[in-house]
Amino acid sequence: xxxxxxxxxxxxxxxxxxxxxxxxxxxxxxxxxxxxxxxxxxxxxxxxxxxxxxxxxxxxxxxxxxxxxxxxxxxxxxxxxxxxxxxxxxxxxxxxxxxxxxxxxxxxxxxxxxxxxxxxxxxxxxxxxxxxxxxxxxxxxxxxxxxxxxxxxxxxxxxxxxxxxxxxxxxxxxxxxxxxxxxxxxxxxxxxxxxxxxxxxxxxxxxxxxxxxxxxxxxxxxx
Amino acid sequence: xxxxxxxxxxxxxxxxxxxxxxxxxxxxxxxxxxxxxxxx
Amino acid sequence: xxxxxxxxxxxxxxxxxxxxxxxxxxxxxxxxxxxxxxxxxxxxxxxxxxxxxxxxxxxxxxxxxxxxxxxxxxxxxxxxxxxxxxxxxxxxxxxxxxxxxxxxxxxxxxxxxxxxxxxxxxxxxxxxxxxxxxxxxxxxxxxxxxxxxxxxxxxxxxxxxxxxxxxxxxxxxxxxxxxxxxxxxxxxxxxxxxxxxxxxxxxxxxxxxxxxxxxxxxxxxxxxxxxxx
Numbered sequence: 001x002x003x004x005x006x007x008x009x010x011x012x013x014x015x016x017x018x019x020x021x022x023x024x025x026x027x028x029x030x031x032x033x034x035x036x037x038x039x040x041x042x043x044x045x046x047x048x049x050x051x052x053x054x055x056x057x058x059x060x061x062x063x064x065x066x067x068x069x070x071x072x073x074x075x076x077x078x079x080x081x082x083x084x085x086x087x088x089x090x091x092x093x094x095x096x097x098x099x100x101x102x103x104x105x106x107x108x109x110x111x112x113x114x115x116x117x118x119x120x121x122x123x124x125x126x127x128x129x130x131x132x133x134x135x136x137x138x139x140x141x142x143x144x145x146x147x148x149x150x151x152x153x154x155x156x157x158x159x160x161x162x163x164x165x166x167x168x169x170x171x172x173x174x175x176x177x178x179x180x181x182x183x184x185x186x187x188x189x190x191x192x193x194x195x196x197x198x199x200x201x202x203x204x205x206x207x208x209x210x211x212x213x214x215x216x217x218x219x220x221x222x223x
Numbered sequence: 224x225x226x227x228x229x230x231x232x233x234x235x236x237x238x239x240x241x242x243x244x245x246x247x248x249x250x251x252x253x254x255x256x257x258x259x260x261x262x263x
Numbered sequence: 264x265x266x267x268x269x270x271x272x273x274x275x276x277x278x279x280x281x282x283x284x285x286x287x288x289x290x291x292x293x294x295x296x297x298x299x300x301x302x303x304x305x306x307x308x309x310x311x312x313x314x315x316x317x318x319x320x321x322x323x324x325x326x327x328x329x330x331x332x333x334x335x336x337x338x339x340x341x342x343x344x345x346x347x348x349x350x351x352x353x354x355x356x357x358x359x360x361x362x363x364x365x366x367x368x369x370x371x372x373x374x375x376x377x378x379x380x381x382x383x384x385x386x387x388x389x390x391x392x393x394x395x396x397x398x399x400x401x402x403x404x405x406x407x408x409x410x411x412x413x414x415x416x417x418x419x420x421x422x423x424x425x426x427x428x429x430x431x432x433x434x435x436x437x438x439x440x441x442x443x444x445x446x447x448x449x450x451x452x453x454x455x456x457x458x459x460x461x462x463x464x465x466x467x468x469x470x471x472x473x474x475x476x477x478x479x480x481x482x483x484x485x486x487x488x489x490x491x492x
Binding site: 147150154155157158159160164167168170171172174175176178179182192196197200203204207208211215218219221222 | 328414
């Protein structure tokens with residue numbers, strides 16, 4: 001696990017993304033689409049919107065995350081970077097962590113841009129402890145991104161790659177999705193404590209981060 | 224009561240479908256083996 | 264080994280018939296649910312069998328990752344397919360049972376949801392196997408199986424808590440069971456287990472043979488293209 005390599009790869013990805021803004025634009029488009037369309041189809045009262053907003057917000061962020069994840073390895077694949085990486089003595093999980101962190105940053109930026117829109121469109125005001133929303137957002141985003149980056153690597157040499165990623169990702173992330181949505185709803189409605197869901201998200205993140213770091217070497221060699 | 228029969232029939236329908244799939248693959252395999260033997 | 268197969272086949276046929284008779288006729292009718300409850304004798308053994316074969320897939324996958332034995336991989340594939348077949352049976356018979364008894368087709372209760380998630384995970388496993396054109400598909404599939412296994416306890420806890428927060432109707436309730444019913448249940452479980460073993464064995468055998476044939480075909484075409492030199 002080499003942090004130097006991780007930092008270098010991450011910096012490279014961030015710089016490339018900043019220059020082209022490929023991923024961010026696509027993500028923004030999809031998230032916006034979800035917000036606007038749902039806003040038309042429901043015209044909820046403040047009370048109702050607090051109940052359903054949790055699910056809607058995470059659907060929007062999930063679509064955006066999938067867009068980001070699908071292009072994670074595209075650049076590497078085009079330029080035979082993966083082959084180079086395989087022969088180099090650099091540990092595989094540095095590359096993985098760099099990619100995962102890059103995706104995490106992209107999706108978090110998107111969430112930061114979209115959240116004010118959600119608050120405006122759905123007249124949201126958290127009745128529970130609002131600071132917990134940041135924690136849930138961070139934990140939930142990492143859950144999506146860590147498994148997503150891993151499965152994106154696994155789907156590299158499959159036909160219908162764009163379908164394979166969501167297909168693999170969705171069942172595995174069901175507990176995390178449930179936790180994210182329920183935690184957000186609990187905090188917004190203030191009806192329940194979100195503590196259990198946050199603990200579950202922490203457990204989920206720990207388990208799958210370790211599993212990904214441990215097994216990524218196999219996946220990289222398997223391409 | 225039809226629910227009961229529906230469930231039992233559905234169960235065996237699913238199993239039979241899978242067995243049919245297996246039989247079809249076996250048939251294809253046998254054809255391939257025959258072809259290989261002929262070329263030999 | 265080859266002689267075991269027909270003996271097992273006969274045993275399976277006997278057990279299945281006896282089990283069917285027990286389920287439909289011999290077992291006492293349940294007080295509250297009536298005859299529809301007899302779906303239970305097919306639903307529950309299918310679930311146990313499905314989970315057993317998913318577990319078998321996990322073991323075979325781990326063995327493959329450690330030893331890279333292609334036979335372990337073939338067994339993993341066979342076990343996954345059989346598991347999915349039985350899991351489909353569970354997911355189909357469950358709602359058919361639930362509808363007349365509890366008035367709803369589906370509920371996000373612990374057992375049903377866990378079964379659905381397992382089904383989704385293993386369907387995605389089979390799709391990965393089918394669509395992956397990497398030479399190392401078995402490795403990728405094995406890794407996916409491990410991820411799936413890690414997921415299961417997390418799914419369990421998340422649904423458990425979801426249900427305590429949002430109580431739902433209980434499907435297939437608990438409580439003690441009449442010994443005659445238990446007897447029929449166990450007979451059917453034995454019957455379906457033997458049936459599943461037979462099917463899995465056939466699938467495994469088919470897979471191993473298919474691979475040999477493919478290798479031979481590849482070799483033949485190599486030799487053919489090599490000879491006019």
